[in-house]
Amino acid sequence: MMKTLMVAAGAAAILLPVPVLAQAMDHSMHGMKMPAPPAAKPKPKPKPAAKKAKPAARAVPAPTRSQTLIAPPVVFIPPIQAPAPAPVPAETIPPQAAPVDHSTMDRGAMNHAPDSGGMQGGMMMGMGGTDYAEGSGTSRLPAREGMMRGVHVMTGDWMLMAHGYAWGSYTDQGGPRGANEAFVQSMAMVTAERPLGDGLHLKLQTMLSLEPLMGARGYPNLLATGEVANGQALVDRQHPHDLFMELSGRIDVDVDADSSVFLYGGPVGEPALGPSAFMHRKSAQYQPLAPITHHWFDSTHITYGVITAGYSAPKFQIEASAFRGREPDERRWNIETPRLDSWSVRGTWTPSPSWALQVSHGRLKEPEELEPGVNEQRTTASVHYATGPLTTTLAFSAKNKNPGRVLTAWLGEVNYDLDTHHSVFGRFESVANDELFRDPTSPLHDRKFRVGKIEGGYAYRMPIAGPLGLAVGGTVGTYAIPGALKEAYGKMPVSFTLFAKLALGN
Incomplete structure (x- = not known):
């Protein structure tokens, strides 16, 4: 009798942690649920000893698309035929988290609203609130512009996002001062963010570009002005971006x-001045050339010291x-000495998910x-409107x-996605410029x-x-x-x- 009780107690001690361990594995596998062990049968009356049957192997369901982003090791635990364990109080078992597919998560969904269906409690507040989406720097855009396209992955407490493009273009700029040229624009962005504790959130971001490879004079863009190359003013050309477009951090x-105070900054960043930079606005996502009003609205999007x-x-x-x-100089590969010799203020109003207004x-x-x-x-004002398409x-x-x-200067942009494959877009600009003729003898x-x-x-x-896509098209101006x-x-x-734009997420 004593031997039977010792065997039963040992089996119960082994079986008791199994449901809790299985649940922890299920949570770590982001939705890969493993069937629970079958309920143990009542202990039969003692019978003559017989060969113990091998338990049947259980099939593990194939991972879904979202589970392929992070593939944790699968541990197989066969069911143990033993007496039913003592019940575990429900309050001691953590609730099962619903699986989240970060590859399709919408920026407007990742907010504080309890009924939004996104992450709550401010965990991902850096990705945008109920009525806004995140633009460049600390700027805002309408929530219905959607999330920054790219690859989104959760690993532990960190959410990682990668986005980028390589954009090959050929332009023929008309008139006597025009030129034709083939060139490549590029950008890669990596963002990492996580909660730091109760009410604290950290976001780190870097953006890089290989555009310095195109040369100091950039590419032809009739009526564009700003910055220098080889010691001479750039006129009717657009300068390339620097290698380091952003190296910043933000704490909320x-x-x-629903609200927070924040501190943002770094050796390379964007101050609170103007609307979101043109390469981050969906209204300009297929415009192959920078606006000729770039130095009126968003020339500060690469600033050394913010x-x-x-x-x-x-x-x-x-x-x-x-x-x-001071704007970046023509040496595009380095990080220039940061200074804090200028200032700006900005107010942004997002009355609904479709609107964002800034002054x-x-x-x-x-x-x-x-x-x-x-x-x-410099004084700027902008209105952004989005419905999705x-x-x-x-x-x-x-x-x-x-x-x-x-x-x-005035600027207007529009982009309309006709369906999954087709988009039409346009831009108009009007600007008073006094830099079109730099020659003092003119x-x-x-x-x-x-x-x-x-x-x-x-x-x-x-x-x-996967998330890699190609967009081909053209413009006439x-x-x-x-x-x-x-x-x-x-x-x-x-x-x-x-142009042909190869993008991660576009």
């Missing part, structure tokens, strides 16, 4: 269930930055390398040079001219493998040229661009 501290503090709530955000006002103002110390001693006060941007900017004149040197550009295009998307410039630019130059 919850104030209550600190931003702000207050974030679902419907609004207010923030202020200290940063270096900002800043003072930039000597932004132009070729204009020492000339500071700039349709995304639009309308923006205004005024640059007040001290000493100098006030130069204003009678047009340092004169202000209002010029404009209108461009439309089409893109066809096709999947390649023409220009509004004042009479004084027609000898230099032609009466109505026409430009076209062909």
Whole structure:
């Protein structure tokens, strides 16, 4: 009798941890549920000893698509035929978490709202709130623009996101001052974020580009101005981006269930000035050329030295930055010396998931390398609207040079996804520019001219493998040229661009 009791007690001690261990394995396998062991039969009356039957092997279900992102080791535990263990109180077993497919998660779904279906409690607040999505730097976009496309993976407490593209283009810029050229734009972004504890959240982000390989003079872009190459001002050309586009960190501290205060900064970042940079706006996702108004709206998206503090709530955000006002120089491979000699403030209102409106103002110390001693006060306002298939941007900017004149600019963008494969898009711009003639001997040197550009295009998307996709298409654009410039630019130059964009997530 004593021997029988010792055997039964030993079997119970072995079996008791099995349900808890199986549940922990099930949680770690992100939804790969293993069938629970069958309920033990009542102990029969003692019978003559017989050969013990081998338990039947259980089939393990094939992993789903989302489980292939992280494949934990599978441990097989055969069922143990033993007396039923003592019941475990329900409150001692942690609840089973529902599996989350991060490869398809929508940025608008990852918010604080209890009924949103996304992650709650601020764990992923860096990805966007109920009524907004995340733009470049600390800027906001409408939630219905959707999540930044790419690969999203959970590993422990960290959420990792990778996004990037390589964009091959050929452009023929019309008129006497136009040029034709093939070039490649590129960007790779990696974001890592996690909770640090009760009410604390950390986000680290880096963006890199190989565009310095295209050369200091960048690519042809009629009427574009800004920055230098080989010591000369770039006119009718767009400069390449630097290797280091962003090296930043952000810490959010919850104030209550819906709002937080945050601190953002790093050796390379973006201050709170202007709308989200053009390469992060869905309204410009297939535009192969930078806007000719780039240096009115988002030239500060690569800034060497940034600190931003702000207050974030679902419907609004207010923030202020200290940063270096000087634009990047032509040495694109290095990190320039950070400084905090300029400042800006920005307010953003997100009244619903479809709208994001911002107003900002800043003072930039000597932004132009070729204009020492000339500071700039910049004021911008923008409205972004999105329904999902349709995304639009309308923006205004005024640059007040001290000493100098006030130069204003307007920008409008639209992108419409007709279906899974087809998109049409367009952009119009109007800008007062006094940098089109840098030669001091020219009678047009340092004169202000209002010029404009209108461009439309089409893109066809096709999947390649997993999150990797290809978009091919083209654009045609023409220009509004004042009479004084027609000898230099032609009466109505026409430009076209062909492109193939290989993207992770697009």
